[in-house]
Amino acid sequence: MSEDIFAKFDSEFDTKQLQADEKEAAENGGTGHFEDVPHGKYEVAIDKLELGQSKKDDPMLTVWFKIRAGKYKNQRIFMNQVVTQGFQIHIANEFLRSLDSGEEVTFETYSQYHELILDIFEDISENLEYELDYGENKKGYNTFKITDIFELD
Incomplete structure (x- = not known):
């Protein structure tokens, strides 16, 4: 492997976040389970919000919610919504x-939508x-509804 591949990895992945995630995993027994x-x-914070790809390469909104309090503190809930229809x-x-x-949410093109989601x-x-x-819901799909908003100091 050339050194360039590691520089590419460094630019593509949030290494500071990976360090924090590894520390958190160690504190939780290290199993990741x-x-x-x-x-x-x-009560959740949003750790990740992006337009990515599904396993079938379809455009998909991905949201990672990190639970902030209670029995499930620091665990995540994942929302994945394919956006082809x-x-x-x-x-x-x-x-x-x-x-x-505060952003006006509209879909025009996938490129525009990607930028909008990054701005949000x-x-x-x-x-x-x-x-x-x-x-x-009635069909057995997970639902995700924001019912309150908390401003941080």
Whole structure:
């Protein structure tokens, strides 16, 4: 392997966050195995918000919620919403609007949507936390509803 590949890894991955994640894993027994988080209401911060790809290479909104308090503190809830159809984009838009970032949420192109999602994450990541109602719909799919917003000092 050439040295360039490691420089590429350093630029592609948040190494500071990886160091913090490794420390957290060590403090939690190092196994990385957590009890599944049951449906319910949780106080959460958003650790990750991005437009990425599904395993089938479809565009997908990905959200990582980090639980801030209670029995499941520091565990994560994951939201993945494929956005290839109008109703899927609507679900993603409604969720993004509920984050109260101040950004106007619209879908025009995937490139524009990607930039919008990055802007929303930048607006909220250090300023807001949320109450998340993590549930399930009639078809058995997980649901994610923001029910309260907390401004950080």
